[in-house]
Amino acid sequence: MVVLGRVLAPYGVKGWLKVEPFTESPEGLRSxxxxxxxxxxxxxxxxxxxxxxxxxxxxxxxxxxxxxxxxDAALEFCGMRVAVPRNELPEAGPGEVYLADLVGLRVLNEQxxxxxxVAGVFSNGAHEVLRVNGDGAERLVPYVPAxxxxxxxxxxxxxxxxxxxx
Numbered sequence: 388m389v390v391l392g393r394v395l396a397p398y399g400v401k402g403w404l405k406v407e408p409f410t411e412s413p414e415g416l417r418s419x420x421x422x423x424x425x426x427x428x429x430x431x432x433x434x435x436x437x438x439x440x441x442x443x444x445x446x447x448x449x450x451x452x453x454x455x456x457x458x459d460a461a462l463e464f465c466g467m468r469v470a471v472p473r474n475e476l477p478e479a480g481p482g483e484v485y486l487a488d489l490v491g492l493r494v495l496n497e498q499x500x501x502x503x504x505v506a507g508v509f510s511n512g513a514h515e516v517l518r519v520n521g522d523g524a525e526r527l528v529p530y531v532p533a534x535x536x537x538x539x540x541x542x543x544x545x546x547x548x549x550x551x552x553x
Contacts, residue, residue, distance in 0.1 A: 388423055388433055389476060389487045391416045392469035397461035398449050403440075404461050406448040406469060409486075409510070413443045416469065422452075424467040433470060484538050486515060486530075492545045494519045494528070497536065500551045502526060517545075526553065 392408040408416040420438050425431025437453040455461055479485055486508045494502040494517070503521020508530065510516070515530040528534055528549055536546040 388425075388470035389473050389485065390468045390470045391419075392448070394424070394464045394467045394469065395447070396465055397458045400458045401451070402455040402457050402461050403449050403451050404455070404464055405444070406450055408448055413446065413448050417441050417443065417448055419471050419475070421471070421475075423470045423472075424464060425470065426467050431468065484540055488540050489517065489530075489538065489545060492538070492540070492543050494521070494545050494547055494549075496547055496549050496551060498551075502528075502547070502549060502551065505545060 391410055392406050395405045395407050397403065398405045406416070410416045422436050422438060423433035424436055425433040438450050439453050440451040442449045452464070455464070473487070476485065479488075489505045489508055492505045494505060496502055501521065503519045503524075503526065505517050506520040506525070507518040508515050509518070517528040517530050519526040519528055526549070528547055534548050536548055538545050
C-alpha cells in the first residue's frame with residue numbers, strides 16, 4: 388500500500404470528509420475511486436472503501452464514501468490514512484520517483500560513506516524530509532536538489548551532499 392493522504396475531519400452533516408492529499412495535486416488522489424483506509428503502525432489493517440463523490444476545496448479534497456451518510460459515521464474515519472495498492476499507481480515519469488519508493492534505499496554521501504537507510508519521508512510544509520537511520524543515529528535530510536544529488540531506485544541508492552558528522 389502507498390499512503391496518499393489522511394482524513395482530517397467530517398465536513399458538514401451529510402457524511403462528507405475533508406481529506407489532506409499527499410499527492411502533488413489533489414487531483415492525483417481524486418483520480419482513485421477505490422481507497423484503503425487504516426490507522427496504526429507499521430502495517431494497518433486496511434479497510435477497502437469506495438469514493439462515490441468528491442470535490443477539490445482549498446487544496447484538500449471533500450469526499451463522500453459509500454455507506455457514510457451522516458456526520459457520526461464520518462467521525463469514525465478521522466485520522467485514518469488513505470492508501471492505494473502500489474500496482475494501481477501509474478509508472479513514474481522520467482526523472483520522477485514516488486516518495487514511498489525511497490523508503491529502504493541506502494543513503495551515500497558524496498565521499499561514498501554510508502549514512503544509513505531511508506526509514507521514512509515526511510513533509511515539514513516547505514518540502515519533504517528524509518528520515519535516515521544508521522550508526523545508531525537518525526539524520527533528517529531535506530529532500531531538495533541542494534542536498535539530494537541522485538536517486539537510483541533500481542540500484543537501491545540515494546546520493547546526498549551531507550556530511551557523516553551532521
